[in-house]
Amino acid sequence: MNIVLGHTQYGKAETHVVRVFRDHEPHEIVDYVVSVAVTGDFTDVHLTGDNARCLTTDAMKNTVNAYAKEAGDAVRQPESFAAALARHFVADVPQVERARIQIDATPWDRLPSGGQPHPHAFSKRGSYVRTVTVTDDGTTAHVVSGVRDLVVLKTTDSEFHGFYEERYTTLAPTTDRIMATSVTAQWLHTDTDVDWGKSHDRVLATLSGTFAGHHSFALQQTLHAMGDAIITEQPEIAEVRFSLPNKHHFLVDLSPFGVENHQEVFHADDRPYGYIEGTVRRDDAPDPGPDAFDPGQGW
Amino acid sequence: MNIVLGHTQYGKAETHVVRVFRDHEPHEIVDYVVSVAVTGDFTDVHLTGDNARCLTTDAMKNTVNAYAKEAGDAVRQPESFAAALARHFVADVPQVERARIQIDATPWDRLPSGGQPHPHAFSKRGSYVRTVTVTDDGTTAHVVSGVRDLVVLKTTDSEFHGFYEERYTTLAPTTDRIMATSVTAQWLHTDTDVDWGKSHDRVLATLSGTFAGHHSFALQQTLHAMGDAIITEQPEIAEVRFSLPNKHHFLVDLSPFGVENHQEVFHADDRPYGYIEGTVRRDDAPDPGPDAFDPGQGW
Amino acid sequence: MNIVLGHTQYGKAETHVVRVFRDHEPHEIVDYVVSVAVTGDFTDVHLTGDNARCLTTDAMKNTVNAYAKEAGDAVRQPESFAAALARHFVADVPQVERARIQIDATPWDRLPSGGQPHPHAFSKRGSYVRTVTVTDDGTTAHVVSGVRDLVVLKTTDSEFHGFYEERYTTLAPTTDRIMATSVTAQWLHTDTDVDWGKSHDRVLATLSGTFAGHHSFALQQTLHAMGDAIITEQPEIAEVRFSLPNKHHFLVDLSPFGVENHQEVFHADDRPYGYIEGTVRRDDAPDPGPDAFDPGQGW
């Protein structure tokens, strides 16, 4: 029996760079938290501390910052910025065999000023984080877009009954409940000649519209409906992965106080929560392998 | 020397109640995290564990939930809901001498569906939390509205120079920088016959418009300009208190890489941060005493 | 009616400095997150953006870092380090009238190595944060020590019954429950010629021993017992302020599954929670005024 080194990866995580485009009025900004992870032959670093092949994570931070200027128009969308960075590490650093770039992009809205959008002033949207993971192994680059912490809720059109019953089942069935979740989703593109901003907005519109309009018998069913609608609407998307916490809203029993509660007063509970995860995909989609999606989604 | 009991207060913190108004289409919702704190003569509880005068915090939670139905139209705005709750504890529980109700209200927006706002489906706004503190001592109720975590940024129209210099001063003066902050503010009303929703929206519009339009020589000056504008616009507001972290955006030195950086690429730093706090008030405003504002703002 | 500037304060928050003492074996470290806030006549900064009297918050950060070397042995304890910093700002910067220094000190323990404490390697204790607030107005310095996030729990010796009952009271009385809280406490010293490390350890020992040994009829009673014991044990402490969330552990009803639960299986709930706050003080203690205690404790 020998003890050996298995899979490794390393990089600089969470470089927070803000780029201002100020050549023309109005100013534009992008706000990215960029994480770099590379794999390759770094055995010596681990076994002997010989760093001759070790690209410093400090240099990766410098690269992210410099590319925020050097990458030109690619900086304007997180997908193209991540692709440029991944390509650099794989192409320009010989010992890097695969690079994965993850970006959390914060959307900003223009502040209103005198009835007009202000040319220099912004407020953080806050209603979700836009995410990107690009993985480039030197041959193929997988581009995965996403959203995190998009919290949605519907006050009706949600039922849950007819479920499996066994010894530990005590839940009462319901034909009308609040359904709420905080959407984390990632979707794989099969085309990279895409207007990334429009594509992202369209996915969010489809996702939100489906959540709103779908009469649900289970959060799982809503998940599938959202994924199906996204791919139907944008067939260049091959696969969508969802993680949907079921943010339980429990009807409060007000009868001890002589107060009726017709689906009006709810306790929004924190923990535990149902956690529904699933994939919807085109049956002709290529298998992206285990590395394309951000593993931080947790499955 | 004797050891004595000083100031005490207690209550139930962070009851998270969601109320759905579903009598008419479209549905409406409010989403409140409610904290109750009462003061009064609770000496026996502390000294001997005699709980005869101790209103349970569990009953306070029940009251918050029941009032989400019983308080009628007062539930629709956090100011009026907090006032109704505070009044109840002071008026209906003899041993309570003062009640303070704090509410964190989450704004929700209607999801679009087929080009129209959907009648039952919502997404969390996320760009700020609306706050309320009402303190009622049985005679007077102070109503303080507020906002937390409203993140705003401007890419120009901000200078900082001419400052005091001493041994530890190394900062370079600048005539053009990014200014960004996460606004926490509270404001005291002298009139309670107010359309609370409209009042809150108007304060936010004034605050945002002033931040956007003001040419700033210091975050302190921007603070004052925002407070001045709010009270000028809504003279029933007696006093505004701000806590403004200076969210530093440092220009990245790209010269080692031969890249010019004309105020374009910034590192958004986490810590440390400047922290600017201040009060703007009407000189004829009544002194609200030490208890009206939420002490959690930290000053 | 005029609009005027009220109370203001500003400074640099959360400078995270780690000082290594390496002149002798074994090495020692302190780990401080330091926040500076000063008050004084900074009207011009607010009204006109004239910064001639504005000490930059960047200089405050520099001062914290330089003092981590220059302040000599005072650096070894957060109380003495905070006092040295407060004194500097008040004494050396003419326009500063009052300085408040807050420190969050992280305790580190030596890692064991071969059965001995290692001379250079440490692990973060993690069981609480040690806090300090020093306020110096040029004449008097108030030193307030504290602890935050010290989570304690007892499995018995806690009862709660005989409480006040009204319309919204549904809680069942109990003669045996889990009592758990996360202690935040601050205490004011009337003597500053103190071995701060020993004093802090002694307060924590008294607090913990009293929590453990006290048979409780209410968390309020436990609060009082802890404060009383601390001042009795260390009479130079004039006043202790506690904020004690009641971390509810609810007995789970396992009867639907035919399982008995004799105070054995509990659901540890997150929100809402009871929140018990109170002061215990010497009746001959000086009034420290409104500024000595860290207002971030929230009352």
Next chain:
Amino acid sequence: MNIVLGHTQYGKAETHVVRVFRDHEPHEIVDYVVSVAVTGDFTDVHLTGDNARCLTTDAMKNTVNAYAKEAGDAVRQPESFAAALARHFVADVPQVERARIQIDATPWDRLPSGGQPHPHAFSKRGSYVRTVTVTDDGTTAHVVSGVRDLVVLKTTDSEFHGFYEERYTTLAPTTDRIMATSVTAQWLHTDTDVDWGKSHDRVLATLSGTFAGHHSFALQQTLHAMGDAIITEQPEIAEVRFSLPNKHHFLVDLSPFGVENHQEVFHADDRPYGYIEGTVRRDDAPDPGPDAFDPGQGW
């Protein structure tokens, strides 16, 4: 092209159960946050909302709570408790093909009281979270133990130089630096007839002792040394996976103030941070497949 359902899983996340063992003095407690995820044929739930095969997540919560009593001595260690739960879901619920149980276990220490450990009173250790992931597919159960947020630091015996240099490399080499990290690690057992408590303590002792005693030329080298030592010491462990943020401590330049800084004063930075991840394994270890380790570690 058809749109199809891919991989799915669901369950109840973060049921927080505290079990008191009170048959004998002294009392003992365990504190678990338990997440359940099952896979199987739940296609109907997704496609049509037919819930006939859907075990409710509420029943999973009930099961966790009931098993905290019913599972007997298996409750005392998170590995055996997780194994019992996983086995139940796979064996007793026909449509479940694989169950994964994750537990975050909070260690508690006895409070001292009169020089003795108190029999009923505890404080939260806080220095790390003990983690467990058990995956059972009906045939094989993989048991993976772990630790999260174990923060360690050494003040010397760490160098970093001789690294690869390219266009974006500006880091200065160093022969003496602070090295600090927050250890997240998971390790796979090939034997399940283990005293889990002793095994966990021994891994932590090996890990800590190696971190302390190893003279490091790179955090990667320290990672390998820790993994190697763990498997050498406990050969039933087949594989260890580490995620190690490099918590940078930057030497502060005090020369502008005429103050020398011989590796004494450091700025503990938050972001960005190096992120070093790697696997050390026995070369004869079985491949656990993609599902044994908690994917939340992120790789």
